Amino acid sequence: xIDRLLILAMLGPELALWRRAGRxxxxxxxxxxARRTGPALTLLLxxxxxxxxxxxxxxxxxxxxxxxxxxCGVTPGxxxxxxxxxxxxxxxxxxxxxxxxxxxxxxxxxxxxDTALAAFAKAGVRPSLFVPxxxxxxxxxxxxxxxxxxxxxxxxxxxxxxxxxPRVDAHLDIMRWKPTARFRGARRFLDRxxxxxxxxxxxxxxxxxxxxxxxxxxxxEAAWRFLALILPxxxxxxxxxxxxxxxxxxx
Numbered sequence: 001x002i003d004r005l006l007i008l009a010m011l012g013p014e015l016a017l018w019r020r021a022g023r024x025x026x027x028x029x030x031x032x033x034a035r036r037t038g039p040a041l042t043l044l045l046x047x048x049x050x051x052x053x054x055x056x057x058x059x060x061x062x063x064x065x066x067x068x069x070x071x072c073g074v075t076p077g078x079x080x081x082x083x084x085x086x087x088x089x090x091x092x093x094x095x096x097x098x099x100x101x102x103x104x105x106x107x108x109x110x111x112x113x114d115t116a117l118a119a120f121a122k123a124g125v126r127p128s129l130f131v132p133x134x135x136x137x138x139x140x141x142x143x144x145x146x147x148x149x150x151x152x153x154x155x156x157x158x159x160x161x162x163x164x165x166p167r168v169d170a171h172l173d174i175m176r177w178k179p180t181a182r183f184r185g186a187r188r189f190l191d192r193x194x195x196x197x198x199x200x201x202x203x204x205x206x207x208x209x210x211x212x213x214x215x216x217x218x219x220x221e222a223a224w225r226f227l228a229l230i231l232p233x234x235x236x237x238x239x240x241x242x243x244x245x246x247x248x249x250x251x
Contacts, residue, residue: 003186003229010190011233014197023206025197029236030056030153030170031214032083032131035063037071043224044216045075051231052076054238058083058131058153061116065123077238081129081153082120085112089134098136109144117148128245129153130165151242159209159240166242170211171196174223181215183223193234209240 018025031044034057041057048055054077059068061082072078089097100109113130120127130145132138135155145152145165157169172193176184193210200208212234214227 003226006186007190007229007233010187010194011197014194014201015233017201018197021201021206023201025200025234026207026209026240027212027234027236028056028168028209028239029053029212029214029231030058030081030131030239031216032058033087033215033217034059034068034080034083037064037067040216040219041068041071044214045071045078047228047231048078049075053231053236054078055236056081056129056153056239060084060087061119062086065119065125069123069125079129079239080120080125080127081131082116082127082150083131084133085116087133091136096136097134098138099133100136100138100141102138104138104140106140106143106147109140110147113144113148113150128242129168129239135170151245153211155213161240161243166245168209168211168240168242170213172210173213174227175213175215175218181218181220183220183226186226189226189230210234212236 034041044055047053056079057068057072058081059065069080072080084099086099088099090101091098092101127150129151131153132141137152137154142152142165150165152165152167154167154169156171157167160167172189174184174189176182196210200206200210219227
């Protein structure tokens with residue numbers, strides 16, 4: 001009850017300004033780190049179905065993609081994206097975590113990407129979006145994605161549908177990660193959400209997406225409880241199509 005009232009108090013006035021302008025925020029939902037099916041994924045997909053909210057599930061290629069594809073395929077509006085190659089941190093000590101590092105050649109990254117694409121294809125999935133682990137976007141990875149015609153999703157960037165690769169990011173992480181994974185807290189989450197909404201309204205950037213980010217395997221009870229409250233309020237839509245996808249559909 002407290003979180004529900006807090007949501008109304010912190011987001012209600014801003015959302016009212018959007019309605020007064022005849023606009024609705026463009027929110028989309030991305031969940032990371034899927035490797036296999038299980039109770040947490042079932043709960044996640046259940047929320048997507050219950051609230052009729054589309055969802056992009058970023059799956060690691062070395063997981064059970066066939067089972068993931070089967071589970072996601074029966075829930076309307078759920079798509080799979082590629083989440084790295086093996087989700088292994090190859091960064092040097094003291095550097096931000098990442099899977100593609102300086103010294104990796106384009107040929108090496110393309111080979112890893114092709115292996116990932118083949119794994120998804122074997123499961124009957126043709127993903128159009130790549131989500132790098134830890135949202136670490138390396139220049140060589142960007143080039144490889146552009147070569148293969150894939151979109152990119154990192155964190156906290158603006159929509160770039162005409163870029164190569166085209167990009168749509170997440171912005172609202174429901175979790176905190178240090179010192180351990182836990183729910184971010186309603187006030188922290190809602191304060192950031194309100195700022196993002198207000199920025200877009202003031203700039204009249206009505207169609208600039210806001211990405212909700214979750215990690216179903218790491219959610220505590222508080223995170224699940226809050227997610228069930230915020231989804232009907234934010235009303236996420238299907239992931240915005242990027243220019244490469246629009247072109248491929250028109251071909």
